[in-house]
Every structure is written in structure tokens, then in C-alpha cells.
Amino acid sequence: MTAVKKSVSVKDVARLAGVSEQTVSRTVHDSPSVRLETKERVRAAMRELGYRPNFAGRSLRRGKFKTVGVAMFNITGTGNLDRMEGFAAAADKHGYAITLTKVDGHPYTLESASSRMSALPVDGMVVIMNRMPADFGTFEPLPGMQTVLVTMLEHPLCSTVDNDQFDCSRQVVEYLLGQGHKTVHFISCPERSLSGMQREEGWRETLRAHGIEPPRLVRGDWTARSGYAAGQALADDPTCTAIYASNDAMAYGCIRGLESCGRRVPEDVSVVGVDDSLGDIVPDRRLTTVRFDNKRVGMWAVDKIAGAEGAAPGVEHMLFPGVLVEGDTVRYVR
Amino acid sequence: MTAVKKSVSVKDVARLAGVSEQTVSRTVHDSPSVRLETKERVRAAMRELGYRPNFAGRSLRRGKFKTVGVAMFNITGTGNLDRMEGFAAAADKHGYAITLTKVDGHPYTLESASSRMSALPVDGMVVIMNRMPADFGTFEPLPGMQTVLVTMLEHPLCSTVDNDQFDCSRQVVEYLLGQGHKTVHFISCPERSLSGMQREEGWRETLRAHGIEPPRLVRGDWTARSGYAAGQALADDPTCTAIYASNDAMAYGCIRGLESCGRRVPEDVSVVGVDDSLGDIVPDRRLTTVRFDNKRVGMWAVDKIAGAEGAAPGVEHMLFPGVLVEGDTVRYVR
DNA sequence: TTGCACAATGGCAACGTTAACATTTGAGCG
DNA sequence: CGCTCAAATGTTAACGTTGCCATTGTGCAA
Numbered sequence: 001m002t003a004v005k006k007s008v009s010v011k012d013v014a015r016l017a018g019v020s021e022q023t024v025s026r027t028v029h030d031s032p033s034v035r036l037e038t039k040e041r042v043r044a045a046m047r048e049l050g051y052r053p054n055f056a057g058r059s060l061r062r063g064k065f066k067t068v069g070v071a072m073f074n075i076t077g078t079g080n081l082d083r084m085e086g087f088a089a090a091a092d093k094h095g096y097a098i099t100l101t102k103v104d105g106h107p108y109t110l111e112s113a114s115s116r117m118s119a120l121p122v123d124g125m126v127v128i129m130n131r132m133p134a135d136f137g138t139f140e141p142l143p144g145m146q147t148v149l150v151t152m153l154e155h156p157l158c159s160t161v162d163n164d165q166f167d168c169s170r171q172v173v174e175y176l177l178g179q180g181h182k183t184v185h186f187i188s189c190p191e192r193s194l195s196g197m198q199r200e201e202g203w204r205e206t207l208r209a210h211g212i213e214p215p216r217l218v219r220g221d222w223t224a225r226s227g228y229a230a231g232q233a234l235a236d237d238p239t240c241t242a243i244y245a246s247n248d249a250m251a252y253g254c255i256r257g258l259e260s261c262g263r264r265v266p267e268d269v270s271v272v273g274v275d276d277s278l279g280d281i282v283p284d285r286r287l288t289t290v291r292f293d294n295k296r297v298g299m300w301a302v303d304k305i306a307g308a309e310g311a312a313p314g315v316e317h318m319l320f321p322g323v324l325v326e327g328d329t330v331r332y333v334r
Numbered sequence: 335m336t337a338v339k340k341s342v343s344v345k346d347v348a349r350l351a352g353v354s355e356q357t358v359s360r361t362v363h364d365s366p367s368v369r370l371e372t373k374e375r376v377r378a379a380m381r382e383l384g385y386r387p388n389f390a391g392r393s394l395r396r397g398k399f400k401t402v403g404v405a406m407f408n409i410t411g412t413g414n415l416d417r418m419e420g421f422a423a424a425a426d427k428h429g430y431a432i433t434l435t436k437v438d439g440h441p442y443t444l445e446s447a448s449s450r451m452s453a454l455p456v457d458g459m460v461v462i463m464n465r466m467p468a469d470f471g472t473f474e475p476l477p478g479m480q481t482v483l484v485t486m487l488e489h490p491l492c493s494t495v496d497n498d499q500f501d502c503s504r505q506v507v508e509y510l511l512g513q514g515h516k517t518v519h520f521i522s523c524p525e526r527s528l529s530g531m532q533r534e535e536g537w538r539e540t541l542r543a544h545g546i547e548p549p550r551l552v553r554g555d556w557t558a559r560s561g562y563a564a565g566q567a568l569a570d571d572p573t574c575t576a577i578y579a580s581n582d583a584m585a586y587g588c589i590r591g592l593e594s595c596g597r598r599v600p601e602d603v604s605v606v607g608v609d610d611s612l613g614d615i616v617p618d619r620r621l622t623t624v625r626f627d628n629k630r631v632g633m634w635a636v637d638k639i640a641g642a643e644g645a646a647p648g649v650e651h652m653l654f655p656g657v658l659v660e661g662d663t664v665r666y667v668r
Numbered sequence: 669t670t671g672c673a674c675a676a677t678g679g680c681a682a683c684g685t686t687a688a689c690a691t692t693t694g695a696g697c698g
Numbered sequence: 699c700g701c702t703c704a705a706a707t708g709t710t711a712a713c714g715t716t717g718c719c720a721t722t723g724t725g726c727a728a
Contacts, residue, residue, distance in 0.1 A: 007397070007478070007713095007714085009713090009714050009715085010714065010715065010716090011714080019677075019678085020677065020678045020679075021678090021679090021714090021715080021716085022677075022678060022679080022716075022717095023676085023677060023678075025715065025716055026677090026716090028715095029716090033675070033676060033677085034676070034677080035675085035676065035677090038676080038677085050477065052452045052453065052476075053453065053714085053715080054394070054713085054714050054715070055390075055393075055399070055453065055454060055455040055714095056389075056390050056391075056393035056394035056399070056455060056713080056714070056715090057390075057394055057683090057713070057714030057715040057716090058714075058715055058716080059389075059390035059455070059683095059715090060388070060390035060391055060394050060682095060683050060684065060685090060713090060714080060715075061682080061683055061714080061715045061716050061717080062683085062715080062716075062717095063341070063683075065389070065390070065455075067433070067455075070434075072422075075415060075418055075419045075422060076415050076416065076419055080415060081409060081410050081414060081415050082410065084409055084418075084434065085409045085410055085436070087434075088406075088409060088434055088435065088436035089436065092435075092436055092438075097433050097434070097435060097454050098433065098434040098435070099401070099431050099432065099433050099434070100404075100418070100421075100422060100431070100432040100433070100434050101422065101426075101431060101432070102419070102422035102423065102426055104426075118386045119386065119387060119389065120389060120431050121389040121390060121393070121399075121401075121455055142386075143384065144341070222614065223613075223614040223617075224614055224615050224616055224617035225614075225617050227617060228617035228618065248615075249614050249615045252615065252616070252617070253615075253617035256617050256618045257617065260618070277615075278615065279557075280556065280557040280558055280559075280583050281558050281582075281583045281586065281611075281612065281615055281616075282558055282586070282615075283557075283558035283559050283561060283562035283586070283587035283590050283591065284562065284590050284594070341683095341684085343683090343684055343685085344684070344685065344686090345684080353707075353708090354707065354708045354709075355684090355685080355686085355708090355709095356686075356687095356707075356708065356709080357706085357707060357708080359685065359686055360686090360706095360707090362685095363686090367705070367706065367707085368706070368707080369705085369706065369707090372706080372707085387684085387685080388683085388684050388685070389684095390683080390684075390685090391683070391684030391685040391686090391713090392684075392685055392686080393685090393713090394683090394684075394685070394712095394713050394714065394715090395684080395685045395686050395687080395712080395713055396685080396686075396687095396713085397713070
């Protein structure tokens, strides 16, 4: 019946409860210096009017948003769901919210992500880097806006966090060498992928560190189909007894490709993947793979921003190692 | 050298440019009633001071946040990534941002999602419903907060949008019957999944509509492993010539399970899945499946909120049909 | 009785922005 | 030359909240 007032403010609550606006504010924040009885009266008034604090007024007054912005160049990508889970969990823990932004600006630059964020109500920002931004070297974060990059590359002005792709390859290669293999073949990925390139580099370096010249790699495109082709291409190479694929889909494709040429896994060839993404999809095999904790990466990024709380927080770089999970696709040789 | 001022406001820019604050504001919004020359001077001042508009001040003044909140009970779930892509894309289109919130409140209720959102700077909210909230029937959206539920169930007070799971099953069953099969077996999913239950209902109803009594279903748990078991369980049933699995992982598992018992797909048994999620993972088969456009669902939800722009927008219910994609796992019989 | 500490509450101002209205300026015209 | 009209710019107030300081009331020691 009554006209719907646009929004209920402390003033309305104060009037109804017969107290000052300040007392309402104090009640909202459960200050100890308000008598319990008064609080009750105020709370009743809030309930009756359906009061909910206005975020804009509060932020304006406090100069803080309690929100972390997440900029993604492309949202669909392995691990993003888990990372988001981590963002959301950490934000929740600190009483923060997450604001998501898709940066499909054609210039793939940190600057475009940053300027996109600058107009949003955020106290800090996280950028997920899948590829190499053109301005990585020169980028300066917005003053007062704590910026965390999700990447292995260290940045002088921004904190960074990521899975340790290099170490991942080291683990895999040394594991396979430890199983008696003389060398490890590699199925790589498109060259624009940062994490893929780091896996490739880790593979190469680790082999070299063991005095083994890396064999010619086979370039895939993340899909099982490309892995299948790679498997067929490697099937008649007698030196190929161990294959490391840059993700699980290619690893699985590779297995099927090898099998299509009469090579058995793991009897003839051992195969290892990365990502642990096949668990619920492939029923009859347990792929040996490396499992990353993307949720933890996401949590670290948000913790870094939300946990800082004013205290000037230094630039920090964090790498989380993956865990090699043994399945049934690797065999000890000789 | 100079002390860092906390934040640069219109006032500072106005002073430097020698104009009023209002003119600065007008310049920010590129109003045509400011002389080009003046605009240039103001813009120069903004650049020099590094001005960026304060979101809180703006929202407070306007009473709008230009932000849509997304509440998820669990972030990790099939299709969520695509839906988010849709949210972000639509938000972008309208100049909106997306605020993500994980509602892991133990009461699985719309009320808890709603109250979680009420403290955030959002103009409307989207709730992704995977299961049935306890208060679905009684829930009332916050006054002034347009609420969209992602679910097939229609709600009297909230707009809803989802993939048409019922129609999906109808398509699959009629397609298989059209291929000459006398009946269609079904591999279902955990009973708490709303979409799964709707697929199940669609399967049952469509068979009945064709005068066929649905055979006993096999209950799975979304994993390929459960599909594998289901395939083995159905392998020696001579009436079973067509199997419809509630997702692709189970469908693929089922195929392998059947094969492990000497039944060939599609020669002996036809298999259809749902989700089109195997494309990049399984190299040697093209599963016949139903493809949903989750991005479109996400876009619709955000469009509904961001596109309304004040005009009292009625409650609306939208279902998007999936598309049956023919692969090589179905065969015409007799 | 006075003075003092402390608990509870109120008043005021300011955060940054912009809608609404007010003012100035200059051009065009009879 | 006075008039109107429009373009360009300025002034004021208000959005909702909360930090700071002031005020009132109450019990207790001096």
C-alpha cells in the first residue's frame, strides 16, 4: 500500500528505533559500547524496515571495497574452474567478494586488464596470464592497486603465483629415467602457451642435466586427436620407450594412437601426462600424471591481496609444485 | 617526491584544469555540451594527475552499481565455465561487471544466497541451482533486486533460464527409436541432481508417449567408471540395443564396458551421451551426444538483469534446446 | 558535596560524484 | 540597440555511511 521507498537507510532505522544514526551504525558493527537493550530495539527496526547497509556509502566512507578483481583473457581454460574455486574460497575467508572481468581487448596486454579494472570497485587485482602479454616487461601496476599475476614468470613490481611447470617436467623426466628409460620423448603444445613452453623447457633441461640430448619433439595442440597422431608418429621409433605429453588429453590420445599401431602401454611404451583431468572420463586406465592444486594457487593470489589489509605488502613470488600420481601407464624397463 | 595523495578526485582535476567539477564530470561522460578545447584541457589534467573515477561515489550518487552478482553453490560443475563465459560476455556488452560468490552455506537455500548477495554492490543476482534448494517454493527475492535462477523449474517470482533437459531426452529417445531400436536403456545419475532427474523424466515420458514401458534403469554417478560398470551390467541383456547415458563420461565408460564384454559399439549396441564434453579428450571415437549452449544461458541471465535498466521487467522463463550431434556410436537397426 | 572516570549515546562533517537548476556568454534578428 | 535563444559553464545539494568529538548520565572515591 505504502509507496516503496527506494532504499532504507540508517536514517530510517534510527528514526523508527528512536536513536541516532550513529547508534544504528554501531549496532550494525556490533560495537560493545551500545547497550544490549538498545541493540535489540535497533535490530527490530532493521528487521521491520528490511534494512541492508548500502555498499556504496560504506565504501565511499571507508575508502575500501573489500573486493578483489580477477581479470581473465579467456575464461575457458584448464584449471580456471579450480582457480576460481580458490579465489572464491579465499575471498570468502576474508569477507571479500570477487569481481570477474573478461579482457578480450585485442591488445593482449596487462595494461588493458589494468585499465579495465581501474573503473571497478576493487582493492586489488589478479590477472591470469595464459600467454605472454606484450607489455610484461614495462607494465606498472596502478598506484594503490595491489596486483598479482598468475604466471611462472617473475615480475619486478607485481607478486606472482603459479604451478611450477618446470619442476613438473623435472619430476616426470626423472621419474621415467628412474624407471630405466634411456630417454623421454615429448609431445608439446602450441607455442603461445606459457605453461606449455615452461613444461617443454623443463623437459629439455632435465634431460640435458642427465647428459641426454633431447630427441626431436612432436608438436600437438592440446587435443587428444593431436596426441593420437603423435602416438602413431612415434610408434615405429625403436628408441621411443617413454613419452611425456604436455597434457592428459594428448597423453590419452597418444596411448590410443600407439595401440592403433600395435604398441601396448605400458608394456612397450610408458606414457605420462599432466593435469589429472581424466579421472572421471576414462574408465579403464589410470593415467600416470601430475596433479596441480589450482585451487591453492587461486587462494594464494587472493590471500595476498585481501590478507595484506593496508600493511604495505612486498612483492612476492610463489610456485606450487605438482604431485606425480602413479597410474598404470608406466613400466619399469630392463 | 610529493606526498602521495590517497586518491585523485574530480575536485583536483577541476582545480588543475581551471574549470568546475561539473565540467570534469561532463568530460568524463563525454557530454556534447562541453567545448572540445575545454575537454582537451580537462583530459590533460586527468592524465597528469592519474585520475580515475571513484566507483563508490558514482554508485552512491546514481543508486546503481552496474554489477550483477552470481551465486554458486559449487563452482566446479559441468558447464559452469561456459556459463561464466556467457555471464562475462553479456556483462561486458552492457558495461556491467560480474561479482562471483560461493555460497557454501550449509543450508542449501535461495535465502542464504540472497542474503549473501544483499551486502554486495550488485543490482541483480543470478543463482545457479544444481540441486533443489529447501526453500524453492517459499523464496521471495529481495525487493529491488532482480533475481534470475538458472534452472528448469519455473519460479513464480524469479525469472529462470536453463538448458531444456527434458527436450534433450526427448530428442535422444526419438532419435534412437527412429533408428529402429525397440527401446532405449538409460544410465542415470545421482538423484540429487536436478538436471539429471529431468533427463531421466524426459527419457521415461518419451518412451511412454511411444507406448513403450521404460526398462529398469541403471544408476550411475556421473563418472566413466560407473558407466563402465553399467555397460558391463547391460552387456548380456538381449533387449538392450540402445543406451542413453546421462552424460558423456558415463557414455564413454559404457562403451568401454560393453567392449570389455565383447559387445561392439555401434554394431551391437548404440550409445548416446549428453554434454559434448569429450571432443578434445577421446581421440578415436565421435560420441553421438547432445550439445548445450551454456554460454547462451549465461548471457540470457545477465541480459535479463543488465538489459532491464529500470523498466520493471516481468518474470520470464526461458529454455534453450540442445542440439543432437551425430557421431559414430549409433547404428540403424533391422 | 564535589570531582572524576567511564559507559552510552548524539551531532556533525566528509568521503566523490552528478542531477537539477542557475548563470554567463555570444550570436542572430527585428 | 534591445531582445531572445542556445551553448557553455558554474553552484548547490544530496546519495548512505561512519570517524571524530561532544554530550549526557551514573556510580564511586575523595
